[in-house]
Amino acid sequence: MARNLSRSALAVLFIPSLLLTACGEEDLARSHGVDPEMDRVPEEAPLREGYVWNVEREKYLPVTYAEVDGLAIHEGDMVLGTVKQMEARVREVKALGLEASGPRAQGLVKTDPNSRWPTPVVPYTIDSGVANQNRIQDAINHWHGRTHIRFVLRTASNAAQYPDYLRVQSGSGCSASYGRQGGEQGMWLDGSCSTGTIIHEFAHVLGLDHEHNRQDRDTYVIIRWENMVAGASAHFQQNNNEDDDAFGYDYGSIMHYGPMQGSRNGRPTIEARGGQSIGQRDALSTFDAITVTRLFTRTFTLRAPSGHYVVAEGGGGGTVNANRVAVGPWERLQLVDLDGGALMTGDLVQLQTINGNYVQAANGGGSGVNANPLVPGEWETFRIWKMGGPTGEPTITANDIVVVGTFSVGYPKYWEAVGGGGAGVLAHTDVGSLGPSNMFTVGYP
Template structure:
């Protein structure tokens, strides 16, 4: 996918840092099927402040950034961490394992609907799932503050997405794009095939915002075949203009309106390569050592292994995840949860989190043990009581005949 950098769109109104973007419909690639979410402002970390331009090491390469309030800002809304390490992932930020992004929202955060709506948009278009943090170490923290900004990719620990009161749902979708690993579209190494940069119109000292990743000495692969002007990670024609004239045009000299309606079709295609959707491998049944079948209980009760015949509640879909893990989806459309081994397992989760991931360990032919993410095994409890996931070793009650794999 494209290595994205933040969207900066809109007509230049006055020589301040505030830009207003119109929500006009796009004639561009993949925008015709989208409905505008709302108007939005240009994403900038500190829209009313100008910092000192300095050189730092980013992934082992020298890049020029703006130093504001002890933060290093790249291309307006991207916060970066200086690094003394060798070049690594290049333009692709760190990935979130198992397609799960843990998050928390600051207490009292204004207009939280823009966050939940943005998350819903991401989940409706991609295989990414956003799970509220409990005690996870690595997570995104939505907080109120100056401008709209984010780090790129999973950086480890708590990483902030900052949203001022004026940041819209569209801005939030954009900043989440950074957090899951996307940079700005106009900085692709092949961008000159599709657009031209008019440096003479760029605000003095802001030229560094328009360098390609190759020019910045960074590496990385593109995940789409061509630049997408309709990408939600694309600057607009008048981004950082100093004179009201365009800073970016198509190759034919025409201007365009950037969009913050939602992910474009090309955005989705690229993200699906970065975060491939889970795949179902078939419908299975699980028979315990007591010769009876595991039942999901339709999610209304803890699961049991006491069914003598196969009905709808005794059928499960195996969903392949990354890292050799699987999830079990029942006929009610919900996922089996290990409950982290602290209480009987259930089948009532609407999305896959850590407790809904299992490892299938082959014991012999079609006999398997299921290990939860807590490192413990599921027990059939010999069908005499609700099943649990708290066994440290596999005995007869922890072995299941799985048909359908």
């Protein structure tokens, strides 16, 4: 992909002119102008209270948004929907008593506009007038190279198949709708949006929030409220309600603001406590990619014939064995189905540990199985085949018997639980030698 100046680099380039001129209103506006991810929301935009659906907690949780052009915008560049939709939801939540403190609002996940995309396929269109369309394509190519997310151009011939889609259109600054909203939803870009910022906006569409607003951020960064332009503080509110933090704090996340974002005086608004570099807009970090992948996984277990569960020792970062008698966090693998949809016999899969590591056939097969890599490749990709189970359907459901084969080199090598279980796992059996110790039972705990 094309490398671009990061937002923080642009901000640094701008500082000298600030130092040379009086710090009047125009300069403040210009300093705000180096943050296209904030430009959508004018300082005077009214702040209002609404609700967003939290998938993990299955509850509506309160959220503050700015009203701009009839849209409800959160943290500068995340469009939650229209103000009308937000007002209707507030009425519904209050009428039905669905607030976080009320009864659990079960069964609304599929119908709520702030939901996840059901599969890692996001259809999109691009209006003809949008500037720098090559940057949009570069951003999409970056996503395709780093994750199993697929952005698919929506056309007249496939429109019926894709009722929910993203429409990339012209607008001031760079902003995008947050999560799947149902029907048409927008991303708004002007000529100032770099490839990296567009990668960032696509992450919002998929459901990622800003890294620096995590619940645990004060352990890692210092927020300098006194250096912010008016209105910027709304972009630094912690998301104690609407999001759940995934993995450790990631200074290198493309979802982290840079030190000068929203600065009114050339001094930082956000500082890493250990002096780490923040605010890069070059590429998805390893954990950005893992976190997005996690949005599309389901929890998965494999059990050897002896009844022992497959375990990633230490939760990942070590060997894989088949010697546990109960299911805990280390035995719960996250299944990435590269073919999307339900797990079917013959699907290509990757298995992610609780720590984010991917299960790997060492050297692509022929020896042991470990869970070390943080980035999946061919050695971390397996094909799974159903060998038997309660039904003859091609869908792999709980208690089905499967074999797991390598994908990368020559003929597949199939996983074997050494001794039928109670010991290690090897990826070394040829198809002609499959026996009972190669058979694993699937679970979806």
